[in-house]
Amino acid sequence: xxxxxxxxxxxxxxxxxxGESPSGIDLEALFRIALExxxxxxxxxxxxVVVGGGNIWRGARGQGRGLDRVISDHMGMMATxxxxxAIQDALEQSGVxxxxxxxxxxxxxxxxxxxxxxIRHLEKGRIVVFAAGTGNPFFxxxxxxALRASEIEADLVLKATLVDGVxxxxxxxxxxxxxxxxLTLLEALQKRLGVxxxxxLSLCLENKMPVRVxxxxxxxxxxxxxxxxxxxxxxxx
Numbered sequence: 001x002x003x004x005x006x007x008x009x010x011x012x013x014x015x016x017x018x019g020e021s022p023s024g025i026d027l028e029a030l031f032r033i034a035l036e037x038x039x040x041x042x043x044x045x046x047x048x049v050v051v052g053g054g055n056i057w058r059g060a061r062g063q064g065r066g067l068d069r070v071i072s073d074h075m076g077m078m079a080t081x082x083x084x085x086a087i088q089d090a091l092e093q094s095g096v097x098x099x100x101x102x103x104x105x106x107x108x109x110x111x112x113x114x115x116x117x118x119i120r121h122l123e124k125g126r127i128v129v130f131a132a133g134t135g136n137p138f139f140x141x142x143x144x145x146a147l148r149a150s151e152i153e154a155d156l157v158l159k160a161t162l163v164d165g166v167x168x169x170x171x172x173x174x175x176x177x178x179x180x181x182x183l184t185l186l187e188a189l190q191k192r193l194g195v196x197x198x199x200x201l202s203l204c205l206e207n208k209m210p211v212r213v214x215x216x217x218x219x220x221x222x223x224x225x226x227x228x229x230x231x232x233x234x235x236x237x
Contacts, residue, residue, distance in 0.1 A: 009149040014055035034090035053079025073137035084131035103135030142200035160216035165233035
């Protein structure tokens with residue numbers, strides 16, 4: 001599989017940016033992630049990034065406390081924009097040319113998402129950060145990653161998590177949980193393994209988009225995943 005990987009979409013959770021803090025952006029964690037992405041880019045792969053906003057705001061949480069779902073999701077989109085700008089700055093301070101493309105119009109801070117423009121940035125060797133999810137409420141940033149990967153004809157979605165792959169049950173709660181080395185998108189859907197939400201998995205299945213799930217906070221893992229090394233779990237079409 002490794003020789004075929006040219007372009008990837010890296011999905012990061014917002015919590016990855018908060019480090020050891022309960023919320024917000026931890027600068028040490030932010031710059032560590034930037035250096036990991038820079039290291040992976042050195043292999044001349046084209047890398048796009050989708051980041052969540054859960055370290056700042058979760059739409060579903062706001063809805064549960066009485067906020068309108070659409071308003072709450074719009075706030076979540078703005079949270080992803082904040083994280084995207086932080087990643088852009090950390091990458092550029094690390095010497096990597098980066099562009100933020102937003103699904104909602106914020107002309108003073110980011111370029112609008114245009115498919116052809118995103119592809120052109122990638123072809124020029126820039127990191128592209130997709131902000132504001134899909135631009136629509138009711139859709140997660142997992143779905144945004146699957147959608148953007150399909151649109152830009154990526155070869156792989158990389159989902160960075162706090163665990164080292166996909167398990168048959170939560171390994172943080174069940175010490176006997178078994179990790180899958182490989183499984184199919186349909187199996188992940190049917191078994192509700194929590195790889196991504198159902199909409200994202202269905203989109204990947206429809207567009208034959210593989211997903212590799214791996215542990216984020218291990219040095220070199222992004223580079224290894226892009227190189228096609230067998231880390232974490234590969235979820236195949």
